Amino acid sequence: MKQKASIVSSITGLLYPFIIVFGIYVILNGHDTPGGGFQGGAILAVLFIGRYIVAHTDDFNIGRAHNTEKALLVVLILVPVVFVFGSLSRRFPQYNQVYLVFMNLLIGFKVALGLTVVVFRYAFYEDR
Amino acid sequence: MRQVALTVFVVLLMGLVLFIANGHREILDNEVSAYYLQNFTSDTGAGNAVAAIYLNYRMYDTIFEALILITSIIGMLHFFKAGGNK
């Protein structure tokens, strides 16, 4: 499997920016339209995994991605604990939209990193 | 013989489930959902009711879902420790 399928790899190369833009669009508009952090994050994860399937890159640092994901989880727990459970959301209603967009971004990046780590770990393990 | 018995069992089970599901009418108390649908924009500032529910009304749900994902990843990293490049 060392040789690349040139048609598939060039088409995927053309598609990368569109997938990135679509994923970030789904994340950023999650509070107004269908979609949200989880779905957009999964789309971004498909980007990384498709890149692995096509080009067999192994320059993805699993350890760093995992640590980033843990840090994102801490922020992900802290922000709603302060904002929603501390009832700041009722006291400052003008920040509600900012909170929603921020949470969607956090969830999106966390899910993207998590799914990518799962699939890459699995692929590298089977790659032995 | 075993195959026939299994087939009969599965068909009977399917018939039972369809029979029960056919006569079943669930009437939910829709007080909460009506409240959410009326007030979600003024409460949370979201345009999408789903986002309002999973980021504000039911925040615990989202937190523990993120926790489930990271738990499964930790388990996977633990069991696939051998091999790989990192």
Added chain:
Amino acid sequence: MIEAILLLLLILLAIVAVETQILRMAVVFLGIFSLLLSFLYLYYGAPDVAIAEAVMASGLVTLLYLTALKRYRVYNICFTNQMFREVDDRYIVEGTRRGQLLHEVEQFCISKELEPQIVFTPEDLETLMGTRKYDLIIRQEGDQLTIYGSQENYFVDELEMLLILRYQDLNTRFMRYAEDGSFVEES
């Protein structure tokens, strides 16, 4: 109407995916199944779930299954010799020309990313064909080596080319069998 068509197609695709012999096709059928399921969610008015279903089940899970399938495939090879009741691995493996052939088959499997697994038995051909456990059966009768491969397995064709090029001096011939166990005449 659309709802009924989609639901019937779902049942049909699920049955086809279970019944297919080739795993790769089963994975593709499951991908189509998930895509139709996401259309159904959209029809029922749940676009959030539809997006999640389309991305996760039809994209990620299909890619994951394909990676797994590509990485791990065991190729069962059986070497049978009825002349010798007591099977001795050394007789076949050490140094002889036939041992070289077996080694070559192994190398071929590794180059195709298959994991070769060779079994030596004294059992006769009918029993071995009946079990359907082996992808390739090599049978020795005196001087004659016969290699039995499935008709649908395209690796056997390449292997035949390779062996005919390099092992003309061995008395080797190839036989193909169809799905129902009957032999196919070599054209």
